[in-house]
Amino acid sequence: MAIEGGATLSDLYNRSRRLLLNTRDDLEKLERLFAIVDSPELSVSVRRDISQIQTLCSEIDGLW
Numbered sequence: 001m002a003i004e005g006g007a008t009l010s011d012l013y014n015r016s017r018r019l020l021l022n023t024r025d026d027l028e029k030l031e032r033l034f035a036i037v038d039s040p041e042l043s044v045s046v047r048r049d050i051s052q053i054q055t056l057c058s059e060i061d062g063l064w
Contacts, residue, residue, distance in 0.1 A: 009063050016056040023049040 007015075026046045 007059075009060065012056050012060050012063075016053055016060070019049050019053050019056070023053065 023046060026049065030043065030046065
């Protein structure tokens, strides 16, 4: 089943899975670096990934 832009449910799932893994890794980095250095670039990256995950979840919900 394809949605707007030609993405299938499988495509959306794979994109969200990669984003989830990247976000988890970035959060772990933030936790390790928090005591040492403030990393605004990393926190912006995490916020962007979370926003993309929320968008993908909405698209997936629309397919159900």
